Structures are given as C-alpha cells and as structure tokens.
Amino acid sequence: MLIDKEKCVGCGNCVPVCAMGVISVVNGRSQVNQDECVECNSCYRTLRSEGLSPTFVRAVRWVLRLFHLEYDAPPDVCPTGALTPPKLEWPRVLRSEFSDPTVKHSSTGLGGRGTEEIKCNDVTGRLKEGEIGFAVELGRPGLGARFLDLQKVAMALAKAGVFFEPKNPVTHLMTDTKTGALREEILNEKVMSAIIECRADAGRVPEIFAALRRVAGEIESVISAAIAARCGPDGSVPYLDMAREAGFTLSLNGKTNIGLGRPRFEERQQAA
Ligand code: SF4
Ligand code: SF4
DSSP: EEOTTTTTOOOOOOHHHOTHHHHHHHHTTTETTTTTTOOOOOHHSSSSSSSOOOHHHHHHEEEEHHHOOOOOOTTTTTTTEEEHHHHHOTTTTTHHHHOOOOSSSSSSBBSSOOOGGGGGHHOOOSOTEEEEEEEEOOOOOOOOEEHHHHHHHHHHHHHHHHHEEESHHHHTTEEEETTTTEEEGGGTTTTTTTTEEEEEEEHHHHHHHHHHHHHTSHHHHHHHOOOOOOOOSSSSTTTHHHHTTTOOOOOOOOOOOSOOSSHHHHHHHHHH
C-alpha cells in the first residue's frame, strides 16, 4: 500500500486497521513498512475516503488549535483519500493474490489461499482409499509468512513422500514438485497466509507428522495443519490414532462429506 504524502493529514485512522500492524505515523504523515506490507488492501477497503482537500483539513486543524480544540476524523474514514493501492508487478503481486480475498490468483484463476479439492472430495475424488490429504497453512494476520518458509515446509513434506495438489497456487510456484523448491525470485515475498496442499499414502503419515514437527522449529511463522481421508465402511476415521501417537491434538473443527458425489458413483460403476 502506498500513502500519498501530499494528501495524508496524519489522523492515524489507518494505523489500527492495518491487518499486519505495519503502518505508523511519523512527523504528521503515515508511512507503510513496505517490506512487511502484504498488500491485503484491508486498510483501503476498511476506510472510505471522505475526499476532503488536505489543505482544507490542515487549515481547519490550525484554526481549531488556536482555540485548543482538535479535529478528529470519524474512525472509519481516510479524510483525504491518501491510501493508494499500487499497481503491483511480479513477484510482489503474489502478496496481494494470497492476502487479499477479492483478488484472484493469476496461476489458477481462483481466489483464496488453497483449492476446493480437500473440502469437496466426494466431488473431486482427489483422495483415494488408503490416502491421507494435508492442508498445511503458514501465517496469520499480524504475522504473515514468507515464501522462503513455505519452501522449507514444502521441501520437508516432499522428503516425507507427499504429492502436491496440482491446482493449488503454491504448487504452481514450484520449480520442482518432487523437491518442493519454489521459484527463486519469490522467496522474500511475504503473504498474510498460504496453504500447501498435498496427499500421501496413509503409511507415510507418521513420517509426515515428524517432518512437520521438525520444520516448525525452523521457520519464522506458525503452522496449522488440516488432515483429511475417506472414512472406513464402519465410519471410522483412519488418521485419528496416528495423529495422537505423533503427539498432535486434533481440534473438533471438522467437515464431513457424505459421499453423494460423482467419483464414488463412478468407482462403483467401474467395479460393477
Ligand atoms: S487515514 Fe489517511 S489521512 Fe489519516 S493517517 Fe492514514 S493515510 Fe493519512
Ligand atoms: S495493504 Fe494490508 S498490510 Fe499493507 S498497509 Fe494496508 S492493511 Fe497493512
């Protein structure tokens, strides 16, 4: 995000609405730490522009000060419209694609950080019997994640024997899906969060958990992992014991597809 120094009147309204805490007011003008800004546009979307003339606002403030009064803009506005979303070039545009939910990925044409694959398995058929899917998310508002850390996690997962989801936007940024290596020029780019999606044979799950635990200590962000699998015919969930044995606590925030979609039907047709 850019701030027009000529227009900014230093009211400070943009400081608390920044999702990453990277705006500060210095010498009566706000400024953005460009290295840490993830181009999420939250500040721009949250604060409507009042479109006031900066000269007018400064003059009103000057007059009010004579009477020991203050001018405070309403908290939901940038009084002069000084916040200016820049036209982003590669690779910085990735910040916006991963951090602003209104922007679509140029690689996949989809918005958001991951894909619908893991959530809609009864339609996509991505996970087969005997496979486990992982959605490994790095970053959070106020913290973010750099692609360098995403690469570390992807490489650790690759060594543990996963296959990366081809429609996922992080996979699109890999130069080698066997190693999880990402494009060199993007490694310092920072995003609010991003999700690596992959799948593996269920037998590899302990190795994958161990890899996640190891690499979590090597990155400057946080990891949260979601796992998915087809339930057994008796309704059992195959990964529960593996996760507990690996020392992970599973939240009860789960989603269950009931299997009315196409692949199950097709598989039955093929088997018949
Ligand atoms: S809200 Fe607008 S005028 Fe106020 S400090 Fe931020 S950029 Fe400057
Ligand atoms: S674009 Fe996002 S990270 Fe950048 S200054 Fe605005 S709210 Fe903060």
